[in-house]
Amino acid sequence: xxxxxxxxxxxxxxxxxxxxxxxxxxxxxxxxxxxxxxxxxxxxxxxxxxxxxxxxxxxxxxxxxxxxxxxxxxxxxxxxxxxxxxxxxxxxxxxxxxxxxxxxxxxxxxxxxxxxxxxxxxxxxxxxxxxxxxxxxxxxxxxxxxxxxxxxxxxxxxxxxxxxxxxxxxxxxxxxxxxxxxxxxxxxxxxxxxxxxxxxxxxxxxxxxxxxxxxxxxxxxxxxxxxxxxxxxxxxxxxxxxxxxxxxxxxxxxxxxxxxxxxxxxxxxxxxxxx
Ligand code: HPA
Numbered sequence: 001x002x003x004x005x006x007x008x009x010x011x012x013x014x015x016x017x018x019x020x021x022x023x024x025x026x027x028x029x030x031x032x033x034x035x036x037x038x039x040x041x042x043x044x045x046x047x048x049x050x051x052x053x054x055x056x057x058x059x060x061x062x063x064x065x066x067x068x069x070x071x072x073x074x075x076x077x078x079x080x081x082x083x084x085x086x087x088x089x090x091x092x093x094x095x096x097x098x099x100x101x102x103x104x105x106x107x108x109x110x111x112x113x114x115x116x117x118x119x120x121x122x123x124x125x126x127x128x129x130x131x132x133x134x135x136x137x138x139x140x141x142x143x144x145x146x147x148x149x150x151x152x153x154x155x156x157x158x159x160x161x162x163x164x165x166x167x168x169x170x171x172x173x174x175x176x177x178x179x180x181x182x183x184x185x186x187x188x189x190x191x192x193x194x195x196x197x198x199x200x201x202x203x204x205x206x207x208x209x210x211x212x213x214x215x216x217x218x219x220x221x222x223x224x225x226x227x228x229x230x231x232x233x234x235x236x237x238x239x240x241x242x243x244x245x246x247x248x249x250x251x252x253x254x255x256x257x258x259x260x261x262x263x264x265x266x267x268x269x270x271x272x273x274x275x
Contacts, residue, residue: 003149005094005101008055012098013105015054020046020070023077027272028103028228030081032115032215034257035235038265039082044071050083056102057085057095068099074273079103086215088193093143097222101152104226110167110275111223114264116257117213117234118195118248120205121185124236127260129267130183130211131171132163132232136204137217140189144225153225162224167231167271174270180263185210187234189217195248201240211236231271235260 002010022045031038048068050056058066066083081103085096103111119128148155168184175182188209190196196204196212204212211234223230237256238248 002151003147006149006151009101009105012053012055012102016048016068016102016106019048022046022070024107025070025077025079026107026109027076027078027275028081028100028108028111029078029268030084030111030113030219032084032113032235032257034116034237034254035114035261035264036082037261038268039069039080041265041269042069042071042073042078042080044069046070055098057091057098074269076272076275078272079106079108084215084219087140087191087218088214093141093145093218096218097143100219100222100228101226104223104228109228111228111230112268112271113216113219113230113232114268115213115215115232115234116237116253117187117211118201118238118240119211119236120201120240121183121210122241124183124210124239126236126239126256128183128236129175129180129260129263130185130187130234130236131168132187132216132234133168133184134186135162135217135220136186136188136207136209137221140191140217143218143222153227157221157225159221159224162220162230164229164231167229170274171231171233171267171271174267174274178266178270180267182267183210187216187232188212190214196240198246205241212240233264233267235264
């Protein structure tokens with residue numbers, strides 16, 4: 001008999017297919033805090049509120065909209081998770097990654113994610129973009145803890161290249177063509193919901209992090225477990241390592257994300273066109 005998670009995924013996908021019978025999307029997109037506007041570029045075929053979807057958690061954070069959107073972007077069928085689930089909201093790691101697994105079961109092969117992140121690399125400024133080359137997930141709970149169902153993926157997934165090198169190379173070419181400067185670096189995942197202390201930002205930087213954020217790494221682990229190709233980009237919304245006053249607010253994060261969003265949207269749209 002299939003495990004509970006597989007049964008739930010099949011029920012969820014069955015429901016989604018019963019209300020939306022469009023093209024199977026190859027590309028899945030997860031939009032971060034203050035970065036939901038990419039969905040405006042989508043020629044929408046169907047929007048499903050999370051509360052209608054069996055087994056789906058419901059999003060609670062300001063700046064998140066809570067809809068699964070099917071449509072086309074740059075002429076390609078896509079499915080967008082507009083509003084993601086964070087561990088700090090009280091969801092289990094398994095709930096956080098449930099939508100990623102739903103995307104896999106819907107037929108998605110490539111996953112693009114965005115997030116708002118705090119900059120630690122001294123070269124970063126607020127509003128900059130960073131392509132995630134690698135991540136540190138040791139400070140969050142691994143979503144694969146517990147019994148493994150091999151229908152989802154292997155027991156011990158390789159993580160030597162979580163972010164697809166060819167997608168990174170394509171995105172860099174696109175950014176250069178659009179004359180959008182981009183950094184490339186390591187994203188350190190933390191649970192939040194507190195922003196980091198000065199000492200914590202320093203520690204994460206010394207540990208190899210260029211940016212820090214409260215999302216993405218659990219989703220990427222589940223995506224790689226499921227064999228999806230992953231591309232992710234951070235918008236630097238605040239600077240953790242600076243000498244002057246360093247009070248960081250959610251409002252500041254949302255504002256900086258909103259201002260940088262058109263750049264991110266341009267790169268994502270053209271990357272999808274190039275897939
Ligand atoms: N730290 C953690 N998460 C974040 C930050 C930060 O500075 N900025 C946006 N998300």
